[in-house]
Amino acid sequence: MQYAHITGWGKAVPPSSLTNDDLATFMETSDEWIKSRTGISKRHISHVNTSVLASVAAKHALAAAGIDGSELDLIILASASPDTLIPNIASTVQANVGATCGAFDINAACSGFLYGIGLASSLIKSGQNKKVLVIGAERLSFYLDWSRRETAVLFGDGAGAVVLEAREEEGGVLGYELNNDPDGREILKSSFGSQIDRLDASSLDFYIQFNGQEIFKRAIQGMGSLSAKVLEKCNVDKDDVDWVIPHQANERIIDTLVSRMKIPKERAIVNIANYGNTSAATIPIAICDALDKGLIKPGQTILSCAFGAGLTSAALLFKW
Ligand code: ACO
Numbered sequence: 406m407q408y409a410h411i412t413g414w415g416k417a418v419p420p421s422s423l424t425n426d427d428l429a430t431f432m433e434t435s436d437e438w439i440k441s442r443t444g445i446s447k448r449h450i451s452h453v454n455t456s457v458l459a460s461v462a463a464k465h466a467l468a469a470a471g472i473d474g475s476e477l478d479l480i481i482l483a484s485a486s487p488d489t490l491i492p493n494i495a496s497t498v499q500a501n502v503g504a505t506c507g508a509f510d511i512n513a514a515c516s517g518f519l520y521g522i523g524l525a526s527s528l529i530k531s532g533q534n535k536k537v538l539v540i541g542a543e544r545l546s547f548y549l550d551w552s553r554r555e556t557a558v559l560f561g562d563g564a565g566a567v568v569l570e571a572r573e574e575e576g577g578v579l580g581y582e583l584n585n586d587p588d589g590r591e592i593l594k595s596s597f598g599s600q601i602d603r604l605d606a607s608s609l610d611f612y613i614q615f616n617g618q619e620i621f622k623r624a625i626q627g628m629g630s631l632s633a634k635v636l637e638k639c640n641v642d643k644d645d646v647d648w649v650i651p652h653q654a655n656e657r658i659i660d661t662l663v664s665r666m667k668i669p670k671e672r673a674i675v676n677i678a679n680y681g682n683t684s685a686a687t688i689p690i691a692i693c694d695a696l697d698k699g700l701i702k703p704g705q706t707i708l709s710c711a712f713g714a715g716l717t718s719a720a721l722l723f724k725w
Pocket residue numbers: 433434435438439442443515554555556558559593615616617618620621624653654655682684712713714
């Protein structure tokens with residue numbers, strides 16, 4: 406029997422950042438509003454494409470795992486903001502890390518990284534693959550209308566990656582649940598690909614648009630119900646969860662989620678203050694930050710959950 410363990414992790418955060426006060430210099434907003442409504446203090450803005458951020462994170466993860474890119478069996482890259490639709494940008498990462506294996510992108514928006522880990526763990530447990538690189542990477546700043554304060558203040562750029570390897574030792578990914586609610590397709594979208602004149606940047610459809618309050622409600626419902634489902638499936642009690650690593654869209658969403666699940670807030674990893682919502686990258690960046698701080702210890706049980714456009718949702722349980 407093979408188990409899928411995370412053996413390497415890494416992140417790439419662009420060096421330049423915009424604080425809330427910076428934003429207030431060119432739009433009607435304030436540090437007080439953004440912090441109190443979202444928990445965000447600053448976000449990083451990339452001058453390079455998503456595939457570059459993804460490649461840097463991937464190299465860190467491979468180095469941490471102590472393996473060479475040529476040893477990989479598969480690369481899965483989750484992004485809602487790839488630099489090209491075809492070829493996929495997993496192939497750019499593949500070229501940059503010197504891998505010769507399957508490589509593809511997935512678009513499950515903010516849930517994409519957990520979709521990727523779930524899939525990778527199943528491939529490893531089935532014996533199909535031994536070493537899989539999973540990346541979440543975004544350059545959402547490119548898809549923002551910087552004159553619309555309702556959306557512009559929320560997002561940021563970044564990437565995170567993990568290496569999953571087959572091990573005989575019990576543990577690693579214990580289980581996962583994926584869902585999609587197509588009824589909510591219209592409440593969060595960017596219709597870039599369907600524009601007749603794609604160069605017409607004044608078209609609002611180009612930019613990310615959403616119904617914030619509707620998403621707020623559905624995010625809590627979606628992440629809560631899938632988390633309960635994966636805990637039940639793996640026969641793990643919520644009191645035995647050491648850390649919750651949720652998608653970082655809004656600190657108030659996280660607060661409500663853990664309070665409804667009756668899990669103490671101290672057990673939630675929250676780093677949205679430093680990055681904003683980096684969509685598919687929030688969870689791998691949070692994993693890296695938690696490990697860098699020495700919070701996650703061997704043997705601990707971690708519940709991760711996400712929600713995004715689609716409306717996708719995902720929950721994953723793993724042992725460190
Ligand atoms: N600065 C100052 N004022 C603002 C800003 C801003 N950046 N944005 C909106 N406002 C104003 C509004 O115009 C409104 O003013 P009014 O009362 O005079 O009409 C007021 O603030 C309240 O606006 P609401 O939209 O009601 O604020 P709310 O408390 O719902 O917070 C927010 C909005 C932060 C978007 C919240 O709904 C949210 O986080 N939703 C979910 C997150 C989300 O949508 N993420 C998108 C990606 S999906 C994902 O990652 C899961």
